[in-house]
Amino acid sequence: MPEMPEVQGLVDFLDERLRGRAITKTTVAGIAALKTYDPPIDALRGATVTAVRRYGKFAGLATDADVHLVFHLAKAGWLRWYEQLPQTVIRPGKSPIALRVGFDDDAGLDLTEAGTKKSLAVYVVRSPTDVPGIARLGPDPLDADFTRETLAALLHGRRTQIKGVLRDQSIVAGIGNAYSDEILHAARMSPYALAASLGDDEVDRLYAATRETLAEAVAAASGKPPADLKDAKRRGMAVHGRRGQPCAVCGDEVRSVFFADNSLEYCPTCQTGGKILADRRLSRLLK
Structure with missing residues (x-):
């Protein structure tokens, strides 16, 4: 399971590449991974990423549409990054890909999950604290005020x-x-x-x-x-x-x-x- 250091590495990598990029595609292939319905995932399309942040072991993309894409990779989840997003059609149930997101420079990412026990979680929310796992988080041990x-x-x-x-x-x-x-x-x-x-x-x-x-x-x-x-x-x-x-x-x-x-x-x-x-x-x- 990715923990704080790996999630922070992902966040830093994504923030450098996605800040200022518009989201052009959101394809859900693993419907069980999407834990929210309001706002709909389509609300992300056309929104520009303003920052990528870490919340404990969660990662979140903030946008100028006041909608956040938050995900938790759980035990067997991971993120694949593409400088050129594949154009292949994702077949639900036939691929480890749970979510594909594309951007206006043709780059993109897939959230994937191996195995049969599915616990990867994706949320589309108006505030990161709308995610129950984030709302209950204790203090971050690398924060300056964690004494x-x-x-x-x-x-x-x-x-x-x-x-x-x-x-x-x-x-x-x-x-x-x-x-x-x-x-x-x-x-x-x-x-x-x-x-x-x-x-x-x-x-x-x-x-x-x-x-x-x-x-x-x-x-x-x-x-x-x-x-x-x-x-x-x-x-x-x-x-x-x-x-x-x-x-x-x-x-x-x-x-x-x-x-x-x-x-x-x-x-x-x-x-x-x-x-x-x-x-x-x-x-x-x-x-």
Whole structure:
């Protein structure tokens, strides 16, 4: 799933190319992806893009028609960019393409989704906050006003595991499974640590790790075309997706905990005092 750094990379790429461009085509091929009907998607045609912005893990095109095209790529969605938009006819149900958008310089983009479980979401709204997922977002951890005290207040009293807190979009916006693994590794913290139990030093480490990890990932994504962002993300990971490989910090083996539809990765030496975390369906720790 694209998270804040990759979405920011997409937003920067699109903003550079689309600001000032008029929308000439909107073709919906995956009707389940379009979550709104008022305004209709046809309201985008003829509108000029005034900015492309990120909201957590959502991206949005603002236009001079006071209509916004907002999308969330979810687990298996992605964006294809074309300097010359293909003229082939999209056959609904026969293509991974959910939405095609064309512009007045003949460039364009497709929003695509692989697999059978469809969760890509597209919204046409008068304000980004009309999208329920955006309306409930917590603060963005890279905003200038996201301070150490902001984080401490978000953690205070939460008797939930820190991994889940970082992934909860209503608490902190933009962090998902991959970057929560990376942040916790950088902070030398167990993913099972309870948020409310963290001491001052641990909050300091978590805050620094959050800001630094995300800032470095955003910088790495900056300027890259959409086709290169996934590989750049994988190359930058210290533990996520690296099960069985040596930790770059200490050399211990990176381990996984598996859940119903995903997994987390961590280093026992760096994060859990050498203890191997068990699948939560069995027990909290292997003793």
